[in-house]
Amino acid sequence: MAAPEKEMLRQTQLELKGDELLVVEDLQKYFPVTRGIIFQKEVASVKAVDGVSFAVREGETLGVVGESGCGKSTMARCIMKLLEPTAGSIKFRGQDITKLSRAEMRPFRREMMMIFQDPYASLNPRKRVGFIVAEALQVHKLGTEAEIKRRVQELLEVVGLNPEHYNRFPHEFSGGQRQRIGVARALAVNPKLIVCDEPVSALDVSVQAQILNLLKDLQRDFGLTYIFIAHDLNVVRHISDRVMVMYLGQVSETADRNDLYKEPKHPYTGALLSAVPVPDPTVGRHRKRIVLEGDVPSPINPPSGCRFHPRCPRFVEGHCDVEEPALIHRGGAVGHTAKCHYPLERWPMTEEEMARPGVASTAAETA
Amino acid sequence: MALLEVTDLKTYFRTDDGVVRAVDGVSFSVDKGQTLGIVGESGSGKSVTCLTIMGLNPKRTAMSSGTAMWKGEDLLTATPKRLREIRGSEIAMIFQDPMTSLNPVHKIGAQLAEAMRLHEDVSKKTARARALELLKAVGIPRAERRLDDYPHQFSGGMRQRVMIAMSLINNPDLLIADEPTTALDVTTQAQILTLIEKLQEEFGSAVIMITHDLGVVAEIADDVVVMYAAEVAEKGGVEQIFKKPHHPYTWGLMGSLPRLDADVERLVQIQGQPPSMLRPPTGCRFHPRCPYVMPICKEVDPALAPVSDDPGHLQSCHLDEETKNREAAKLLAGMMAEAS
Numbered sequence: 001m002a003a004p005e006k007e008m009l010r011q012t013q014l015e016l017k018g019d020e021l022l023v024v025e026d027l028q029k030y031f032p033v034t035r036g037i038i039f040q041k042e043v044a045s046v047k048a049v050d051g052v053s054f055a056v057r058e059g060e061t062l063g064v065v066g067e068s069g070c071g072k073s074t075m076a077r078c079i080m081k082l083l084e085p086t087a088g089s090i091k092f093r094g095q096d097i098t099k100l101s102r103a104e105m106r107p108f109r110r111e112m113m114m115i116f117q118d119p120y121a122s123l124n125p126r127k128r129v130g131f132i133v134a135e136a137l138q139v140h141k142l143g144t145e146a147e148i149k150r151r152v153q154e155l156l157e158v159v160g161l162n163p164e165h166y167n168r169f170p171h172e173f174s175g176g177q178r179q180r181i182g183v184a185r186a187l188a189v190n191p192k193l194i195v196c197d198e199p200v201s202a203l204d205v206s207v208q209a210q211i212l213n214l215l216k217d218l219q220r221d222f223g224l225t226y227i228f229i230a231h232d233l234n235v236v237r238h239i240s241d242r243v244m245v246m247y248l249g250q251v252s253e254t255a256d257r258n259d260l261y262k263e264p265k266h267p268y269t270g271a272l273l274s275a276v277p278v279p280d281p282t283v284g285r286h287r288k289r290i291v292l293e294g295d296v297p298s299p300i301n302p303p304s305g306c307r308f309h310p311r312c313p314r315f316v317e318g319h320c321d322v323e324e325p326a327l328i329h330r331g332g333a334v335g336h337t338a339k340c341h342y343p344l345e346r347w348p349m350t351e352e353e354m355a356r357p358g359v360a361s362t363a364a365e366t367a
Numbered sequence: 368m369a370l371l372e373v374t375d376l377k378t379y380f381r382t383d384d385g386v387v388r389a390v391d392g393v394s395f396s397v398d399k400g401q402t403l404g405i406v407g408e409s410g411s412g413k414s415v416t417c418l419t420i421m422g423l424n425p426k427r428t429a430m431s432s433g434t435a436m437w438k439g440e441d442l443l444t445a446t447p448k449r450l451r452e453i454r455g456s457e458i459a460m461i462f463q464d465p466m467t468s469l470n471p472v473h474k475i476g477a478q479l480a481e482a483m484r485l486h487e488d489v490s491k492k493t494a495r496a497r498a499l500e501l502l503k504a505v506g507i508p509r510a511e512r513r514l515d516d517y518p519h520q521f522s523g524g525m526r527q528r529v530m531i532a533m534s535l536i537n538n539p540d541l542l543i544a545d546e547p548t549t550a551l552d553v554t555t556q557a558q559i560l561t562l563i564e565k566l567q568e569e570f571g572s573a574v575i576m577i578t579h580d581l582g583v584v585a586e587i588a589d590d591v592v593v594m595y596a597a598e599v600a601e602k603g604g605v606e607q608i609f610k611k612p613h614h615p616y617t618w619g620l621m622g623s624l625p626r627l628d629a630d631v632e633r634l635v636q637i638q639g640q641p642p643s644m645l646r647p648p649t650g651c652r653f654h655p656r657c658p659y660v661m662p663i664c665k666e667v668d669p670a671l672a673p674v675s676d677d678p679g680h681l682q683s684c685h686l687d688e689e690t691k692n693r694e695a696a697k698l699l700a701g702m703m704a705e706a707s
Contacts, residue, residue, distance in 0.1 A: 031631030062470065067555075140504055169562075176640065182696075205408070205581070206408060206620065207634065209623030209636040213633050213636055232553075234624065234626055234627055235625050237626075237627060272553055272554060276553055276582065276627055277556075277560075277580065277582025278586070278626075279585045279626065280413075280584045281610075282606070287586075289557045291432070352548040
């Protein structure tokens with residue numbers, strides 16, 4: 001695609017209203033694949049994130065879903081500047097933070113925090129809980145020793161832990177409690193934005209419900225903004241205001257939560273939704289799953305045209321594998337965009353209907 | 368007669384801190400062609416139950432009692448030799464983590480053929496042909512070439528398919544699947560569940576599906592056992608459990624699920640953490656977390672009793688039936704209201 005065309009696309013994608021906390025434009029992260037021991041020659045690159053644009057408004061929750069390997073975690077790490085993006089820009093409160101040095105980044109680090117997936121690996125086993133939660137406060141020199149201690153105890157209470165557990169080690173806690181420690185640590189410096197990378201995937205359903213409720217309460221009480229990454233569509237639906245679906249390093253669909261779940265436009269979103277098991281035997285058994293063939297292709301050598309075409313049930317030869325679709329407005333709702341030449345006409349759809357683009361809509365019209 | 372009949376199964380582990388009661392009096396049965404779902408949180412004893420049946424617990428620390436009658440033969444007292452004959456041929460198991468349950472230094476084809484040649488006197492060639500046939504059956508593309516690949520060359524979903532192929536190579540009568548889809552994406556999970564259903568239809572095997580995902584259970588199980596703290600909290604047919612749940616723990620599990628088809632502002636959460644099985648709570652083991660707790664719950668462990676007017680549905684809770692029917696109806700009505 002020619003460069004000016006791409007430029008245009010990007011501008012049509014993001015309709016900014018001015019109240020965005022975070023604006024990410026055309027973010028790319030390529031990891032080099034090298035050969036050779038001394039002279040490392042770059043032979044290819046893994047296009048983990050390849051042109052992702054989105055905006056997050058203050059106080060909202062943006063859910064990010066996609067299969068493993070779709071680049072959602074890499075994207076999160078780029079936003080946090082834990083990884084240096086290859087190209088693109090990240091603006092936080094209108095200020096470009098993409099090229100900032102570590103020192104210049106420091107004031108922003110107070111504003112954005114992260115909660116990690118694995119509560120077993122993300123807490124230092126040799127440090128006491130009090131230290132883990134207080135570390136950010138000490139780094140940013142927020143208060144005296146006594147003030148920090150008081151603040152930490154207050155935080156532990158906020159996340160539903162006993163403040164007297166201040167001197168315990170992480171191994172003395174269960175998975176759910178550890179994730180609470182992770183939440184307390186993220187909250188310590190009063191951030192605006194919290195990036196949650198699969199925060200509940202490693203937890204049991206009952207504990208998962210506790211953490212989800214906690215995150216919702218904290219958002220209400222402290223006016224937090226979340227970017228919530230998960231592969232569980234039920235969880236994302238529960239917590240998000242808007243949802244972004246990623247596939248192979250790109251955004252395939254974004255929409256308000258209800259629009260996305262009631263009227264998905266991208267066949268990939270449709271397939272994801274139909275794959276979720278329904279905890280109701282009468283509904284679940286008689287429903288036909290749309291089963292995608294194969295695995296996510298390699299991001300080193302992504303498929304031509306639309307990246308989803310080798311697995312897509314409505315693949316049209318000569319179009320989808322040649323021309324890359326743009327992420328443009330689809331469907332009736334405001335802010336609903338999909339990256340597909342043949343968006344779904346309605347939902348739910350059977351696999352047969354899905355395989356014949358255009359047919360369902362004409363059938364519906366004649367009926 | 369049931370294919371597998373487990374009665375009052377108990378497994379205790381000796382540890383430095385004391386005796387852990389991992390399974391404490393569990394009974395269930397599986398018939399031919401049937402799917403039994405075992406649900407519960409981590410640590411509720413669902414995996415240990417199956418490992419005990421398969422005789423895979425560490426001998427030095429594990430103590431088991433009760434019976435597990437397999438076609439009229441007690442697996443708990445069977446000799447190691449006899450167990451080896453049964454494992455992998457009559458009863459096969461799929462483990463949770465496909466990353467660690469394949470040998471990384473052997474080719475897939477060799478591992479599959481080994482599973483067959485251990486139990487049947489066939490040539491390497493026949494075994495390899497059978498391995499190929501199964502890889503095709505579980506939907507691995509270009510199966511001929513992939514026989515000579517190593518496990519690291521497969522993705523997670525593909526490895527899980529190899530595990531399924533391996534477990535089916537001797538046409539087992541019972542397939543025990545221990546969280547076979549937990550580590551996988553929803554799309555891959557759908558592929559694997561469809562595959563297990565299809566293979567079950569084809570070979571008529573019975574399946575025990577261990578999972579913590581109520582969605583998976585609702586979709587493929589015929590009977591459900593809900594386990595809590597090493598005991599059976601409730602069991603019955605899948606319709607009975609989902610349409611008329613009778614135990615506060617089951618209510619909690621159902622309420623804590625965020626759903627695609629319902630809007631809930633706050634999830635119902637079960638307070639607290641599952642108890643330590645070193646010192647399980649007195650009386651009903653769920654009482655410290657139960658919102659309906661009564662004085663009797665702290666004293667007397669409720670027995671697994673049948674629900675009246677609902678044959679085959681068993682539950683262990685002291686609450687009176689009227690309250691339970693009312694609460695269950697309220698829970699389901701709430702879900703319906705939100706769905707519409």
